[in-house]
Amino acid sequence: MTVRLYTNIRLEFDDGAGVALLTLNRPKALNALNGELLRELEEALDDVASRPGARVLILTGAGAKAFAAGADIAEMQGFTPAQAETFAALGQRVFSRFEALPVAVIAAVNGFALGGGCELAMSCDIILASASAVFGQPEVKLGVIPGFGGSQRLTRLVGRQRAREICFTGRSVKADEALRIGLVTEVVEGDVVEAAKKLAETIAKNGPRAVALCKRAINDGADLALAPALSHERTLFGLCFATSDQREGMSAFLERRKPDFTGR
Structure with a gap:
């Protein structure tokens, strides 16, 4: 502490x-x-x-x-x-x-x-x-x-x-x-x-990069019309696939183990 x-x-x-x-x-x-x-x-x-x-x-x-x-x-x-x-x-x-x-x-x-x-x-x-x-x-x-x-x-x-x-x-x-x-x-x-x-x-316990991007999607999208908000969500969804956490999370799911997220 x-x-x-x-x-x-x-x-x-x-x-x-x-x-x-x-x-x-x-x-x-x-x-x-x-x-x-x-x-x-x-x-x-x-x-x-x-x-x-x-x-x-x-x-x-x-x-x-x-x-x-x-x-x-x-x-x-x-x-x-x-x-x-x-x-x-x-x-x-x-x-x-x-x-x-x-x-x-x-x-x-x-x-x-x-x-x-x-x-x-x-x-x-x-x-x-x-x-x-x-x-x-x-x-x-x-x-x-x-x-x-x-x-x-x-x-x-x-x-x-x-x-x-x-x-x-x-x-x-x-x-x-x-x-x-x-x-x-x-x-x-x-x-x-x-x-x-x-x-x-x-x-x-969840992927920290995913939580951060989810927060952005919700907060940014709240002030947009639906179409641009959906476009913004797509962009952020794509960014998830540039992270190590995405690879770790999906690998852990397929391998039936708990993920070890690093925030990268």
Whole structure:
């Protein structure tokens, strides 16, 4: 196990399993997202992306109360319009990095995921929620709107009508409703981080290049019409056959043994 400590986050690597655990570590502030934390996330993502053995990233929050209760209002209160736009650009850039990361990213949401916390969870590939998790975009209650991509990612997950209602009211969405409307992947009874680790281990057993290309196909294709999306999928399918993992995976299947994927 390799551990890297930052001021506001903690990054752990289980090198044998190929799983990284990234923890937002401001529990006294309910893991609120300030500029320093966002920049640390960007640095941590560089670290994950540079590790050949990294296959899955789990993102969670320290403590039982919150995944992340939002952006740091104390930091934002005195922003000028230009400063606010710069802060939004930082958050959007960092969250888009989670989407672009060539490994599967699982959000293990414990407690509050509000405002920026909800936006951060939505930038992950899979969202596992504890039964006590609470989601929402309450920015209108502060006289602002989501700035880290919430109005766009929420719409893509739950549709325009439901996104409007959630954003216009600023209300909270409990875990069972979040599952019903498609905001989360699964509601977990018990330890959500342990559930995420089990899921991560399952994903990590598969060909890492294939998982990365599958992620690209889904994410890129979501913004395309069907015909160009199918063309993009064909191209990525072809790229699989330039990898050692494709040869190993198919050979292992025909030889009735477990594959030994290397990510090449």
